[in-house]
Amino acid sequence: MxxxxxxxxxxxxxxxxxxxHPAHAMLVPFPIAFLVSVFASDLAWWYFSDPFWARMSLWLAGGGALSGIAAGLVGTAELLVVxxxxxxxxxxxxxxxxxxLLSVGMANWGLRLGDAEAAIVPMGxxxxxxxxxxxGVAGWxxxxxxxxxxxxxxxxxxxx
Ligand code: HEM
Incomplete structure (x- = not known):
């Protein structure tokens, strides 16, 4: 025994x-790509001053937070069961x-739900x-x- x-x-x-094939490994590329892209999209908004990028950041932050939670639930099941x-x-x-990471991701999304443009500098x-x-650290x-x-x-x- x-x-x-x-x-x-x-x-x-x-x-x-x-x-x-482990489901967690299949899910994590989504939050990784979304959450890195929010920062790139924020920089694009800052550079171009085009509201398109603020809306893009809002959707990327939401997609990153929700897909991260889905991946996190599956990861937690692995952790608890095996x-x-x-x-x-x-x-x-x-x-x-x-x-x-998921807490920061949810806060970043929630912050933008009211006024997506006003939320970017500096807190977003x-x-x-x-x-x-x-x-980077979680992925490593x-x-x-x-x-x-x-x-x-x-x-x-x-x-x-
Ligand atoms: C919140 C709870 C989480 C737990 C308990 C967890 C747990 C695990 C476990 C047990 C593995 C080993 C592979 C497996 O058994 O499937 C793993 C791999 C990994 N996790 Fe997580 N995870 C969590 C969230 C996340 C999140 C939010 C991300 C990224 C956004 C992430 C990124 C990764 C990556 C990149 C790997 C390596 C996958 C590979 O290369 O095959 N995890 N995680």
Whole structure:
């Protein structure tokens, strides 16, 4: 029988997947692309003074926050269900940074719902910039889980 004092094995299976492909890895490209693009779109608004970019930032911030929550729910299911994922400190570091990212993402979206243009300088840009930084750290830690710890890559028959 497995015991919590056992050494953590290298590699784990995945609990939320389509035909063996981890669903979290399929979902995360959406929030990553949206949340990085909000900052680029804010810069475009600042440079061109065209309201189009303020509306673009509003939609990107909303898409980033909602797709991030969807990815986060799936990631949390992995964390809670797969024992050898939740035993890894790296998984909890990724979780904490991801929750910070989602909080900043929701705040950035909420701020823009009233007047999308007035919200950009300075608070919108500050939140978008912070979002890019947190996407980088969360993505790096997520990559560490997959490429170093080999989380989610084993087939069920390879499990320890
Ligand atoms: C909020 C809770 C989250 C939890 C608990 C979580 C958990 C995990 C876990 C367990 C993995 C390993 C792969 C797997 O088992 O599917 C992973 C990978 C990853 N996560 Fe998260 N995650 C969360 C949110 C996010 C968010 C919001 C992002 C980015 C916007 C993100 C980006 C990544 C990336 C880039 C990988 C590597 C995927 C790959 O290259 O295959 N995660 N995450």
């Amino acid at each position: 497995k015991h919590y004092a056992d050494p953590i094995p290298h590699g784990t299976t995945t609990s939320v997947h389509f035909f063996g 024992r050898d994922i939740r035993r890894r400190a790296a998984a909890w570091s990724h979780f904490v940074v991801a929750v910070m 840009m500050y939140l978008s910039g912070l979002g890019v930084l947190l996407v 830690l997520g990559g560490t889980l997959v490429f170093e710890h080999r989380v989610g890559v084993l087939n069920e028959d390879e499990e320890d």
